[in-house]
Amino acid sequence: MPADPKQAHVAREFVHGAPLITCRFDPKSRYVFATGEDRAIIRWDLASGAKTEFKAHDSWVRAMVFSTDGQFLVTAGCDDMLMWWPVAAEKPEPVRKVKAHNGWIRAVAVSTDGQFLASAGNDRIVKLWKMADGAPVREMPGHEKDIYSLQFHPSGLHLLSADLKGTVHQWEVATGKLVRTFDAKDLYSYNGGQGVDFGGVRSLALGPGNKHLACGGLYQASNPLGAVHEPIVLRFDWESQKVLKKHVSTDIKNGVIWRTLFLPDGMLVGCSGGGAGGILLFWGENDEKPMHQFKLPDTAREMDLHPDGLQLATVHYGKKLIITKLAPKEAPKEVKK
Amino acid sequence: MKCTYECGSAEHTVARRQFLGGLAAGAGMFIGGLDTFATPAAVAQMTRDQKRLIIVRMHGGLSQLESWDPKPNTDTGGPFRAIPTSVPGIHISELLPYTAKQMHHLALVRGINTKNDDHGKGTYMMLTGRHPTPGQTFPELGAVVARAMDNSALTLPGHINIANGGSGGRNNDAAYLGPKYASISLGGAQPPAYTTRPANLTEQTVQQQDEFRRKANDRFAGRRRTAETDAYVQSFEQAQELVRQRDVFDLSKEPQKDHERYGTHEFGKHCLLARRLVEKGVTCVQVSHSNYDTHNENFEFHFEQLGEFDRPFATLVGDLAERGLLQHTMIVVLSEFGRTPRINQYYGRDHWGHAFSVCMGGAGLQRGAVVGKTNANGTAVTERQVDAGHLFHTYLRALGLNSRHHFNIGGQKQPMADPAFAAIDELIA
Numbered sequence: 001m002p003a004d005p006k007q008a009h010v011a012r013e014f015v016h017g018a019p020l021i022t023c024r025f026d027p028k029s030r031y032v033f034a035t036g037e038d039r040a041i042i043r044w045d046l047a048s049g050a051k052t053e054f055k056a057h058d059s060w061v062r063a064m065v066f067s068t069d070g071q072f073l074v075t076a077g078c079d080d081m082l083m084w085w086p087v088a089a090e091k092p093e094p095v096r097k098v099k100a101h102n103g104w105i106r107a108v109a110v111s112t113d114g115q116f117l118a119s120a121g122n123d124r125i126v127k128l129w130k131m132a133d134g135a136p137v138r139e140m141p142g143h144e145k146d147i148y149s150l151q152f153h154p155s156g157l158h159l160l161s162a163d164l165k166g167t168v169h170q171w172e173v174a175t176g177k178l179v180r181t182f183d184a185k186d187l188y189s190y191n192g193g194q195g196v197d198f199g200g201v202r203s204l205a206l207g208p209g210n211k212h213l214a215c216g217g218l219y220q221a222s223n224p225l226g227a228v229h230e231p232i233v234l235r236f237d238w239e240s241q242k243v244l245k246k247h248v249s250t251d252i253k254n255g256v257i258w259r260t261l262f263l264p265d266g267m268l269v270g271c272s273g274g275g276a277g278g279i280l281l282f283w284g285e286n287d288e289k290p291m292h293q294f295k296l297p298d299t300a301r302e303m304d305l306h307p308d309g310l311q312l313a314t315v316h317y318g319k320k321l322i323i324t325k326l327a328p329k330e331a332p333k334e335v336k337k
Numbered sequence: 338m339k340c341t342y343e344c345g346s347a348e349h350t351v352a353r354r355q356f357l358g359g360l361a362a363g364a365g366m367f368i369g370g371l372d373t374f375a376t377p378a379a380v381a382q383m384t385r386d387q388k389r390l391i392i393v394r395m396h397g398g399l400s401q402l403e404s405w406d407p408k409p410n411t412d413t414g415g416p417f418r419a420i421p422t423s424v425p426g427i428h429i430s431e432l433l434p435y436t437a438k439q440m441h442h443l444a445l446v447r448g449i450n451t452k453n454d455d456h457g458k459g460t461y462m463m464l465t466g467r468h469p470t471p472g473q474t475f476p477e478l479g480a481v482v483a484r485a486m487d488n489s490a491l492t493l494p495g496h497i498n499i500a501n502g503g504s505g506g507r508n509n510d511a512a513y514l515g516p517k518y519a520s521i522s523l524g525g526a527q528p529p530a531y532t533t534r535p536a537n538l539t540e541q542t543v544q545q546q547d548e549f550r551r552k553a554n555d556r557f558a559g560r561r562r563t564a565e566t567d568a569y570v571q572s573f574e575q576a577q578e579l580v581r582q583r584d585v586f587d588l589s590k591e592p593q594k595d596h597e598r599y600g601t602h603e604f605g606k607h608c609l610l611a612r613r614l615v616e617k618g619v620t621c622v623q624v625s626h627s628n629y630d631t632h633n634e635n636f637e638f639h640f641e642q643l644g645e646f647d648r649p650f651a652t653l654v655g656d657l658a659e660r661g662l663l664q665h666t667m668i669v670v671l672s673e674f675g676r677t678p679r680i681n682q683y684y685g686r687d688h689w690g691h692a693f694s695v696c697m698g699g700a701g702l703q704r705g706a707v708v709g710k711t712n713a714n715g716t717a718v719t720e721r722q723v724d725a726g727h728l729f730h731t732y733l734r735a736l737g738l739n740s741r742h743h744f745n746i747g748g749q750k751q752p753m754a755d756p757a758f759a760a761i762d763e764l765i766a
Contacts, residue, residue: 227633
């Protein structure tokens with residue numbers, strides 16, 4: 001059954017004791033994970049709702065990724081550390097800790113073949129590691145500003161990294177050579193009055209058929225320190241690197257795309273947070289304005305797509321993880337008396 | 338208005354004018370500050386005794402939790418960790434690693450509660466040590482110090498504000514102390530504007546013009562001297578000194594290695610210029626750093642801003658100490674308020690004047706001291722709560738001034754600091 005954004009509805013909620021930061025479904029669909037401002041990594045069992053906390057980071061965890069076999073979770077902290085965890089452990093402890101960067105790690109990604117882990121953050125260096133043992137493979141310096149996003153190309157040949165200035169580098173995985181650069185500078189601005197750099201590529205996504213690259217973030221940042229900016233996703237043509245479409249909102253004046261991704265049928269979805277609250281935006285390939293917007297109950301900060309392609313998890317300032325289903329509501333089950 | 342001087346005579350100004358006039362006649366173009374104008378022994382004495390003040394203003398409201406009073410691993414702590422400093426037992430944010438190494442020269446006040454969350458009022462309170470009162474305006478710290486330490490041997494402006502914008506103008510920060518003590522803006526770490534002699538005027542022509550001006554002034558003053566005419570005369574003479582001592586403000590005179598140590602960004606240049614100016618004898622120098630009003634993405638912006646602030650500030654403190662200037666120079670890092678312990682939905686922090694911190698050091702302050710304490714997550718002051726008024730008295734005391742002293746303004750006594758408060762005695766060495 002294809003996803004139907006117009007049928008979006010909140011299907012489940014999971015509650016934590018602190019505002020949440022990011023979330024991911026595990027590849028085997030057993031769990032949904034989140035991280036919180038209390039430095040915890042939280043695992044909820046999707047079947048039972050059971051909650052387990054993973055604690056070892058000495059700071060917030062801003063990024064997570066799974067091994068392709070679903071056995072391990074790698075978490076990336078603002079404590080410069082990468083940690084490997086057994087996904088299903090009853091009493092989870094990290095099996096590996098690597099001091100990976102000098103400064104926050106903001107993004108991690110795993111190659112399609114499961115061999116490599118990429119990490120990047122405020123030290124502006126993309127680093128490649130062996131997923132199996134955490135051994136360093138190579139470093140790829142070249143960004144002038146903090147790196148916000150990473151994405152492996154499904155071919156396994158290339159890695160994309162994107163930064164605060166809207167620079168998206170395409171690297172050759174085998175050599176670390178910089179192949180080319182996409183220009184997403186529309187997502188960046190310098191505010192002279194406030195003296196701040198602002199914006200950045202908050203999310204990268206490839207699809208459909210890897211012919212398009214989506215870069216999510218914000219624009220119209222009239223007041224960066226006051227959170228006055230609007231959400232936007234730039235859609236690039238993978239081959240020509242031309243911007244095919246600028247996907248914006250209908251009426252969101254205080255928002256930022258924290259994550260963008262493609263649904264299995266090619267529909268683009270963006271998760272907007274900010275003063276306007278939490279909103280899911282859905283765009284077809286040629287839509288400048290969303291074909292549908294779904295208002296979430298609270299300010300959203302991240303999003304992930306369930307392997308079934310029908311459920312979106314979002315994490316919220318209001319200490320909740322919400323699962324929104326993109327399908328008609330199920331009829332209430334009849335309760336036998 | 339007929340002028341009335343603190344000591345009851347006009348001697349000061351006359352002596353000052355004679356002094357400057359003599360210099361103008363004899364010295365031609367001057368390079369350098371005090372050392373240009375007096376005997377070596379007098380310069381040494383003056384250099385040794387003269388107190389100086391550097392104010393670093395963190396515009397917008399620096400977060401105490403990301404700087405001087407971190408609360409890691411609490412509900413309000415945010416992502417950053419605390420790091421040890423050169424003073425055992427004192428920890429500050431990991432965003433200030435260079436400053437942490439200079440903590441033995443510095444002191445922290447962690448229990449400030451001004452009960453104010455407004456930018457304008459907060460700036461006024463922190464710079465004047467007074468609570469806003471309708472119809473009354475009080476001079477800012479720099480003006481008070483410039484006035485209190487004014488003496489006839491100081492030929493440079495006593496109060497300079499290094500800013501990002503244009504330069505040359507007087508700011509409106511001296512209130513009843515008058516424009517002489519108002520700060521002069523120095524924009525972009527450049528010498529003041531319009532301080533080069535036009536090419537079509539010879540030095541001799543300038544001197545002739547000046548002699549004529551002096552004669553006319555003296556004749557006028559003999560019959561109609563007022564405070565206003567004195568201010569005009571003083572402003573003109575000070576402008577002349579700025580022209581003559583233009584090199585004092587020329588940052589290119591500093592060694593290249595110092596430019597590298599301080600950094601090539603604006604704040605680095607401004608800190609280096611602050612060092613140069615206090616070395617040359619300027620009484621009060623203000624430096625600003627923007628912008629900390631981080632309602633949105635507080636942690637990213639503090640990472641960026643404090644990453645820029647930390648090294649040049651620490652270098653300045655270290656240099657002042659190494660050069661023997663810190664014992665006479667007080668340095669204060671202040672903000673109009675702090676930021677809320679509560680982290681908002683945008684990862685921001687909002688205005689918060691109820692429990693925040695100031696960092697200071699040098700002159701007559703205790704080194705490596707911490708006064709005041711907040712609770713576990715920084716939401717309230719639990720020990721030695723102080724107000725901006727206490728801080729103001731403390732600054733003056735540390736500079737060797739009696740903060741209970743009054744200025745005589747037109748025959749009226751004006752307290753240097755709000756009499757309702759007192760200095761933080763335990764911070765005074």
